[in-house]
Amino acid sequence: MSPLLKSILSPEFGFAILRVMTPLLFPALGVAISSLSGATNIGLEGIMTVAACAGVLVSAFTHSLILSLAAGLAAGIGLAALLGYFHLKLKADIILAAIALNMFAAGISIVFLFLFTGDKGSTSSLKSQLFPAVQIPLLHSVPVLGPILSGHNVLTYGALVSVFLYWLITFKTPLGLRIRAVGQNPDAAQSVGINVNRTRMYALLLSGFFGALGGLYLCMGYLSWFARNITAGRGFIAIAAATLGGNMPLGTFLSSLLFGAVNALANYLAPLKVPSEFIQMIPYLATAVALAIYAAQAMRKRRGKIKERVPGGSS
Amino acid sequence: MEKFVLKYFNLIRTIIAILIGLVISVFLIYVVSKDPTFSLKQFLLGPLLSRGRFSNMIETTSPILFCGLAIAVAFQARQFNVGAEGSLYLGAAVGTAFAVSTRMPAFLHIPLVLLVAAAVGAAWNFIPGVLKAKLKASELVSSLMLNYVAYFLGLYLINFHFRDKKAGYLVSLQLPATAWLQQFIPNTRIHWGIVLSLVFAVLVYFFLYHSTTGYEVRMTGFNEKFARFGGIRVSRVVILSQVILGLIAGIGGMTEVMGIHHRFNWQDFPGPGYGWDGVIVAIIGRNHPLLIIAASFFLAYMRVGGQVLTLMSDVPAEMVTVIQSMIILLITAEAFLSRWRYSITVREAAR
Numbered sequence: 169m170s171p172l173l174k175s176i177l178s179p180e181f182g183f184a185i186l187r188v189m190t191p192l193l194f195p196a197l198g199v200a201i202s203s204l205s206g207a208t209n210i211g212l213e214g215i216m217t218v219a220a221c222a223g224v225l226v227s228a229f230t231h232s233l234i235l236s237l238a239a240g241l242a243a244g245i246g247l248a249a250l251l252g253y254f255h256l257k258l259k260a261d262i263i264l265a266a267i268a269l270n271m272f273a274a275g276i277s278i279v280f281l282f283l284f285t286g287d288k289g290s291t292s293s294l295k296s297q298l299f300p301a302v303q304i305p306l307l308h309s310v311p312v313l314g315p316i317l318s319g320h321n322v323l324t325y326g327a328l329v330s331v332f333l334y335w336l337i338t339f340k341t342p343l344g345l346r347i348r349a350v351g352q353n354p355d356a357a358q359s360v361g362i363n364v365n366r367t368r369m370y371a372l373l374l375s376g377f378f379g380a381l382g383g384l385y386l387c388m389g390y391l392s393w394f395a396r397n398i399t400a401g402r403g404f405i406a407i408a409a410a411t412l413g414g415n416m417p418l419g420t421f422l423s424s425l426l427f428g429a430v431n432a433l434a435n436y437l438a439p440l441k442v443p444s445e446f447i448q449m450i451p452y453l454a455t456a457v458a459l460a461i462y463a464a465q466a467m468r469k470r471r472g473k474i475k476e477r478v479p480g481g482s483s
Numbered sequence: 484m485e486k487f488v489l490k491y492f493n494l495i496r497t498i499i500a501i502l503i504g505l506v507i508s509v510f511l512i513y514v515v516s517k518d519p520t521f522s523l524k525q526f527l528l529g530p531l532l533s534r535g536r537f538s539n540m541i542e543t544t545s546p547i548l549f550c551g552l553a554i555a556v557a558f559q560a561r562q563f564n565v566g567a568e569g570s571l572y573l574g575a576a577v578g579t580a581f582a583v584s585t586r587m588p589a590f591l592h593i594p595l596v597l598l599v600a601a602a603v604g605a606a607w608n609f610i611p612g613v614l615k616a617k618l619k620a621s622e623l624v625s626s627l628m629l630n631y632v633a634y635f636l637g638l639y640l641i642n643f644h645f646r647d648k649k650a651g652y653l654v655s656l657q658l659p660a661t662a663w664l665q666q667f668i669p670n671t672r673i674h675w676g677i678v679l680s681l682v683f684a685v686l687v688y689f690f691l692y693h694s695t696t697g698y699e700v701r702m703t704g705f706n707e708k709f710a711r712f713g714g715i716r717v718s719r720v721v722i723l724s725q726v727i728l729g730l731i732a733g734i735g736g737m738t739e740v741m742g743i744h745h746r747f748n749w750q751d752f753p754g755p756g757y758g759w760d761g762v763i764v765a766i767i768g769r770n771h772p773l774l775i776i777a778a779s780f781f782l783a784y785m786r787v788g789g790q791v792l793t794l795m796s797d798v799p800a801e802m803v804t805v806i807q808s809m810i811i812l813l814i815t816a817e818a819f820l821s822r823w824r825y826s827i828t829v830r831e832a833a834r
Contacts, residue, residue, distance in 0.1 A: 210623065258816035263563050263623065264766060268811045271759065275804025282799040283515060397752060404627045411621065445639035452631035459628070463620035 175436060182316035184435065189428025190324045191216075191390055191399075194382025195406035196424045197327075197334050198375035200415040204338060205371035206351035211251050211266035213403025214273030215376050216383030219244035221277035223384045224394040225284055228294035236297065237384065244380025245373055247273060252372040256365040270403075278396060299323050299389045323385040328421075330378060335417035337374070347371050379403070401452065408455045412462050423458075430454040485827050493769060496820050500813035501767075501781070508806045515798050522796035529791030530784050536791065538671035542743065543783035546571070548680040549735025550761025551779050552687045553728040555770040557622075559691060560724035561704035564611055566626030567732040568758025569633030570604035572749065574733025575740050576637030577603040579655050579747040580645050582662040589661040596662050596741065597734055604733020605726045607633060612725035616718035622725065634754050641747050655747035664742040676738030681776065683731060688772040690727075700724050732758065766811045782807065 175181060195212035202209035209215075223240035227233065251269050254260040281287065285294060299322050308318040338344035349357040350367045358364050386402070387394045409427055413419030434450040488495060509523060516522040530540050550567040557564040578600030585592070610629060614620040647656045664675040691697040702710040703720045711717045735757065740747050749755045764782050768775035789803035813819055 254812055254816050257818065259818040259821075260812065260815040261817075264815040265812060267565070267762060268766075268808045268815065271763075271804055272808035272812075275801040275808060278801035279511075279515070279799055279805060282801070401627070401631055401753070404624065407621070407624050408628070411624070443639050443643055445635040445642070449632050449635035452628045452635075456625050456628035456632065459620050459625055460614050460618065463614060463618035467618050 172436065172440070176433070179312050179315035181432065181436065183319070184432040185425065185428045186316070186320060186324055187390065188431040188435070189424050190321070190327045191382050191386040191402050192406055192409055192427050192431070193327045193421065193424040194330065194385065195379045195403050196409035196413070196420050197330055197417075198378035198382070199406050199410035200413065200417075200420045201334060201338065201347065201378070202368075202371050202375040203410055203415045204351045205347045205368045206354060207252075207255060207262055207368045207372060208407070209248065209251065209266060209372055209375045209379075210263060210404070210407055211247065211269045211273075212375070212379040212382070212406050213399050213401070214266070214270035215244045215247050215379035216386060216399045216403050217270075217273040217277050218247050219380035219383030220387035220398060221280060221383075221394050224294065224296045224387050225280060227297040227388060229284070231297060233297050233299065236388065240384040241377060241380045244383060245376040248372045248376025248379070249369075252369040255372075256369055274396075277394070281394070294393070296388055296392050296394075298392055299385070321385065321389040323381060323389050326381060327385070330381070331417050331421045334378075334420075338417070343367070343370060382406075405451060405455050408459045412458055426458070427451065427455060485831055488827055489824070489831065492824055497767065497769070497814055499820065500810050503813060504806045504810035507809055508802065511802055511805065512798055515802070517797055522792060522798050525791050525795045526788045526798070529795065530787040534670070536787055538668065538673050539790075540780075540783045540787045541677060542672050542674075543786050544779045545674075545677040545680045545742070546735050546739045546755075546757040547760045547764055547782055548684060548776060548779035549738070550732055550757045551764035551768065551775040552680075552683055552761075552772055553731035553735065554758075554761040554765040555768070555772060555775055556687060556691070556700065556731070557724045557728040558765055558770045559704045560700045560720055561707070562612075562615065562721060562724050563623045564608065564626045564725045564728055565623065565758065565762055566608045566611055566629055566725070567728060567735075567761045568754050568756070569626065569630035570607045570729035570732035571736035571758055572630075572637045572754045573607050573633040574600035574604035574729075575736030575749075576640050576747055578733070578737040579658065579740055580640055582658045582741070583645055583656045586659060587661065589663075592659070592661040593664065593741070597737055600733040600737035601730045602733070604736070605730035607733075608725045608729030609722065612722035615725070616721040626725075630758065631753060634752065637747075638750070645747070647746070650746075653748075653750050654744075658741060658745045662741055663745055664738060666742065672743055674738075674742030676742040679738055680735065683734070684772045684776050687731070691772065696720075696723070732761070763807055763811055766814055769814075 195216055198212050198215070199209060219240040222243035223236040226239040227236035230236070247269055251262070251265055254265045255262040301319055302322050302325060304318040308314050338347060346357070346362050346367045347370070349362060350364050354364045382402070383399070387398060391398070405427055409423040410420050412423035413421070431451045434447050437447045438444065508526070512522050512526065513519040530536050550571060553567045553570070554565070578596050581599045582592070582596045587595070607629065608626065611622040611625040614625050615622040641655045642653055645655045647654050666672050666674045691701060699710065699715045699720050700723070702713065702715055703717050707717055760782060764775050764778035767781070768778035785803045785807060789800035792798045792802065793800040
């Protein structure tokens with residue numbers, strides 16, 4: 169067996185998939201819940217950036233994980249609230265507003281970095297706390313499964329719990345029902361007394377919450393510093409992951425897992441004698457291809473449905 | 484006065500948004516800087532006071548303007564394709580490869596190199612166009628992903644096949660002089676690419692507002708269903724607008740290589756960022772080619788101001804990013820100042 173294949177079939181690779189998946193799954197859930205409400209948030213890239221920056225800076229100066237968690241969440245949710253305010257109250261196009269906020273996040277995080285460290289590149293000089301890794305007592309000693317599932321960062325488990333949380337919110341709470349109703353037909357929802365804007369605002373705040381956790385994990389678990397462009401398009405890959413998953417909890421989880429696997433594979437291919445550019449390209453290319461395949465299938469399904477239906481029924 | 488406000492409301496709104504952005508920047512500089520008066524002066528007047536910086540500003544305008552025009556064509560058709568960056572990057576990379584491996588007289592070389600870059604740029608954004616038109620795949624996501632793919636493809640092409648091993652850093656081989664766009668004002672780097680970008684602004688203006696296809700583009704953006712009902716082949720417009728985006732961006736990237744450094748030297752992840760600047764100026768200029776000229780100039784002014792800040796003061800250039808994002812947020816906010824407009828309209832009507 170070739171060494172590459174051997175390392176891919178090892179439990180460490182399974183572990184790596186979950187590790188790499190985490191900073192994709194969080195923002196994907198964020199995109200999913202906002203899409204469900206009909207106001208797709210493409211600003212997760214920015215939300216992750218500000219949350220990560222706030223978390224790392226607060227952690228470096230206070231040495232408190234709780235405070236940096238709070239700061240990261242506040243920053244991420246704050247940015248989502250700003251998006252909500254501009255889109256819902258000031259009627260800005262949500263795509264353009266989110267693009268602006270992504271830029272804002274990139275800029276403001278570097279300004280803060282500079283203010284506190286005098287360095288415009290990264291905080292690698294600052295010592296950031298890390299969220300701890302957790303060994304799961306019984307599972308830990310099970311062969312194969314143990315090394316894959318145990319010993320992850322607490323936020324990786326947080327991401328898995330978030331999938332459940334997302335399911336719980338959307339399908340088991342009145343807010344979730346309202347979010348889905350508003351997303352499917354805002355006028356109908358309004359006519360039965362649902363406040364469309366407020367519901368979308370809640371969905372956006374939740375997307376900020378998930379995105380912030382993703383940013384925090386990225387810089388205080390996956391890595392231990394913050395730097396320019398640290399999210400490297402994960403917030404955008406998340407849009408594709410949520411789309412592929414139909415914005416549903418399980419689907420979003422599975423597509424994030426798929427992209428996580430592709431990313432992990434790219435990391436494992438690095439020692440090969442393939443130009444690194446091609447390997448670094450893989451996650452983005454895979455996302456584009458997956459999106460195209462998904463769209464093709466959705467299109468076929470739609471065509472099928474139209475044929476079955478009586479003419480006049482819209483898809 | 485009130486009639487004037489109503490007539491030019493959008494322009495006035497844009498100017499107010501820019502003024503608010505500048506006020507925020509003054510505030511930020513006062514917070515960040517130890518010597519705010521000096522920093523502020525550097526930021527606002529720095530780009531204007533020296534010949535070198537002023538010409539820097541003109542040079543910076545060119546790629547921004549190209550990308551702004553590119554984005555505007557797609558945005559007019561309401562295609563949220565942000566792939567100008569990818570087309571610019573890959574177009575310039577392949578164009579550079581072509582330029583360094585061919586020898587011919589300048590009058591042939593320059594147009595051919597530009598043509599190659601344009602073709603590559605156009606082909607690259609044909610992909611999100613087709614995916615959107617045929618499969619309804621989000622052009623936003625696919626163009627975003629393809630931006631990254633283009634970056635790595637271009638980087639591979641330059642670093643593995645056309646790298647100048649004698650240069651002390653990662654750059655392409657130098658373009659033969661026959662493929663240079665001449666710098667025509669002494670002691671500056673102002674080159675013919677700037678003139679070309681202005682020509683393109685006029686061309687795009689005539690295309691959008693005085694041609695049938697341009698009308699179809701705008702109509703598709705205005706109301707897709709209505710356009711389809713009126714006999715416009717919407718999927719063709721969807722693809723075409725994104726191909727034109729790629730074409731213009733590809734030329735924009737190439738002129739930058741041919742005019743300024745004569746080498747391909749964009750190594751930083753994820754690309755030089757002109758594509759995103761294009762999105763900014765398209766929004767500020769409300770997708771109108773002639774207004775985008777002014778917007779590009781304004782953004783270049785801010786950029787050079789930011790560079791001056793970094794060099795001369797203790798304020799980071801990223802402050803400019805913060806300000807420009809606030810400006811475009813205010814400009815895209817339809818309801819911003821709408822109450823003011825409403826009250827004027829009511830007063831006018833009551834008269």
